[in-house]
Amino acid sequence: MKKYFGVSRNVFFLGIVSMLNDFSSEMIQAIMPIFLTATLGAPVFVVGLIEGIADALASVLKIVFGWVSDKWKIRKKFAVAGYILSVSTRPFLTLVSSFWHIFFLRSIDRIGKGMRDAPRDALISESTDFDMVGKSFGFHRMMDTFGGMMGPLLVFLLLPVFFGSYQLIFLVAFGIGALAVITFVFVEEPVHKEEKIPVVAPRMNFSFLRSNRRFSLFLFSIFIFGLGTLPIALLLLRAPSIGIDVKYVPIFYLIYHIAFLTAAFPLGKIADSFGRRRIIVLGFFAALVSYISLIFVETFFGLVISFILFGIYSAATDGVERAIAARWVDAHSLAMGQGLLNAAVGISALLAGGIGGLLWTYVSPEATFVYAATLSLVGSLLFIFLLNVRFKDAKEAV
Template sequence: MGEKEKKIFGVSRNVFLLGIVSFLNDMSSEMIAPVVPTYLTEILGISKVVSGSIMGLIESLSSLFKVLFGYFSDHFRKRKLFVAFGYLFSTIAKGALAFVHSWWDFVTLRVLDRVGKGIRTAPRDALIAESSEKGKTGKSFGFHRMMDTLGAVAGPLAAIAILELLKSLPLETAYRYLFLLSAIPGLIGVVIVILLVKDKGGEVKKKVKGISALKSRNLRLFLVVVAIGALGRYSYAFTLWKAEELGFSVVQGLGFYALFNLIYALSAYPLGTYSDTFGKKRMIALGFGIAALASLAFAYARDFYTLIAAFVLYGLYIAIEDTIPRAYMADLAEEFEKGTIIGAYHTVFGVFVFPASVIAGWLWQNYSLTYSFIFAALMNAIAMVLMAFVRE
């Protein structure tokens, strides 16, 4: 990135625009995401184990494509093409949910939405890294995650308003209108990518040969830690099911979810910026520790205040673990492989997120949600300890 390029809120124009796009896309996604758990269990009548598996599958499948399309964006040096197509794919899939009539159609479209995420994520993260000032990747990724998550705050609030306006309609009909309306902010984001975001890959001369960071023992060890931590990364749906178990309504659950995302949004940018000086490795380890505390809080929550504390800790944990590892991988990667390396991180994470939700669903059905969260706390505690063996 040219040093004389004008900054917007402390980041480059590209990072700022990609932040706006993520805000709009996440607003679109989070307008419908909080109602999906109830839709699966109450309207479609799917069991707890299957519901947990579906939520995990949806989250996991998107990651399987990230290393592939990260590699393609490295090879062609055209990040923007994959970013635009990925966002468009997801937006169409979300809007089309309004027209399905079976749980299989519903799940298929949700998977296609996540495939779109798989197409865009690694190229977009590589573009953010390439558009960042040297040594400031944490700041750039922190800004991006902040904007992304502000969209996740706006989404549930918009959903609450829409469902309130449509409360006279049957619940299933109201959900269909919500699915259709969710496509609007996503389409605006696609237009911004196409018209305003600029590719940076062409400015970097691709090396003919180089030593890949994937050959580093340190990076491979870090990916092992990522895998273990991912086993403790239950779907957000479990936190909403916990609120439901304690007697809170769907709308109240949306309020808790908005609080979680607000904490995430407010902390991602400062934590990302601070990690550039504090050390990304130490910040990631701290995130696993907070994750363990959040999981224990969910496990033993019996009242409103403990549940609030759990959502706050959950927000801090996700703010760290969804931000700093991306910047850490971008710092480790050579210029010719940033998309591939960042994609490898997302793919490893995604592969292990799926069994995490399956295990959590099985523990919930056969024992209780408490055991699901205790298992997550254990996995995150192990990941925190193992981070001590990863070099800075």
Template structure:
């Protein structure tokens, strides 16, 4: 018994081995896809700026359009997966688009072509996101949903740890001068990056199984509207949108860390530490939400977020920036799995695709305004004011969520 207690790997396996095979399969696909994506993402700004001559405005335009498009499409893909009672097909199609488009980065010669590739890649994300979450929710009972979503998010974040390491190794091996890669050397790395997501397609085909829809639900015709959801779910979405108004791009955190003394060469390592924190906290946070409660975990995470942003307002030493990034990772672990599990708790099974689409839309509509507001406050009043205002908004959202009465649906 003492040996078992001293063996964290065995304890971990005993807790998670009861999850359905589809949960493990979808988590493996998330890991492979994010590994592929994070091989490309850290290199893309330098590739665009140095190799293709793109301006900072063009780089921001590419990512802004791509992410906004993904958020909007998640709503429609979720609705359609409810309407036709098919989850696995849009998940496969979404990841297929990523597998097709990412290798094309190896042949681009202008930033406009990168824009088309990234937009189409993000279309794939928009197609697969909500149906995947609905499929995952259908595989587990309510008392294990937090664990399942936490495990899935941990696998995703682990890919964000592995991807940059693989990118570094590929660039070191393929580039004659890794500190100054050529256009062709960047493109060779992008070509290799398509392999993990292609492997993920085989996992979906052979290991992801979609439960059959009960016959009594076949007559249900979901609508692309909020009218079919109760008031508590609508208020939950509004509170999420308010919180997201405080959640600007993480580029501001990296900039603040550099101002606090973190050397530019250390920023990728700092980013990797953040994702390590996300991995471990996602496993803990998702599981705790099953026992402590979803709302309590989300509120705790938002309070941690507020504390982190207050810390960044007054950070003045390198070690403080490292500590704040670790705590920032804990915010994700406390909230991501719990938020998604709570969506499944609050809506009927046949409307979960639409519900997850609305959930993602609630985040998407305020992402751009959040970054614009934060950047404007920083420019006009200084970094301290921007971080303090964001911290205040997140606390206001936490207070509103505390007063929200959650109406759970018993149907799986």
């Protein structure tokens, strides 16, 4: 199998696809809050409502399309359809005149995400040797993050050239997103060998989780930890809350992305030899220390350290969690396993954002980070429990 930068052909080009798509989507997300509030006159709470409902929709659909992908053994077609659906909404942003139009388009965009994520992750897993799974997911997440960094940077450079026209930004984002879809011509659908004994795809119910207790406990621990995983927007608000000028807020966002980008690939590679669960524990510890530091931070430098730690947390967990999910379910449930993991992360993040926002508004910013640190500690301890428990249905070597 030919390698590109140490990963398989499919993994490499799927990384290019995600880089281009995130480049496109982050261009839009960088200006969407301002576009909603300043241009369309939406109340601030509507911004959170649109994102919350849209992300919850995507989280549920990841389970559905993960199951369907496993049942029909189709990966690439679902992934392509999902990307096409998301990208196709972007030129219509130039025509909107109400925040309800944004809600409709954003929901379609997230339906596309729900359709593509689990089949794409299963495609990565099926295109990778067993001992290279962590490296492959780490590479994919690194490319994804690089695109996410470049999107806001390009917006920053283009807005003065376009005389502040958001509509032209939307069109450029659509063009870059179209390139992501075109790149799929280089991705191949894995060949599935015919089974001597017919295998029945898992039913769309909780029997899948009951039959794999270790994976169920893994999902539960990720969900509990996720209840304390605050959205990056709340972390960024910590800067002005301690008296740092708002013009420096993008710098902290950039620091987070640089830390993530720098750590994601090597941590994924190390996870394949050192142990994926150990790397996740390392990431959980980094998040815990980050939240604790955010409770007491009072200086610019202290906030820089907090965001570096949070970037390391994201790098140590995102791709590695997906690698574990790929190895703790059988080959006929890969996409459903990825869908359940994505749903656990997405739904818990939605709840964390809501609870964190309420605590920030009605108690204090410090209370928000105390909550995050507490749930992170509980989730970490629950996950560490996995290291010392053996189940007959578990797959080892992770």
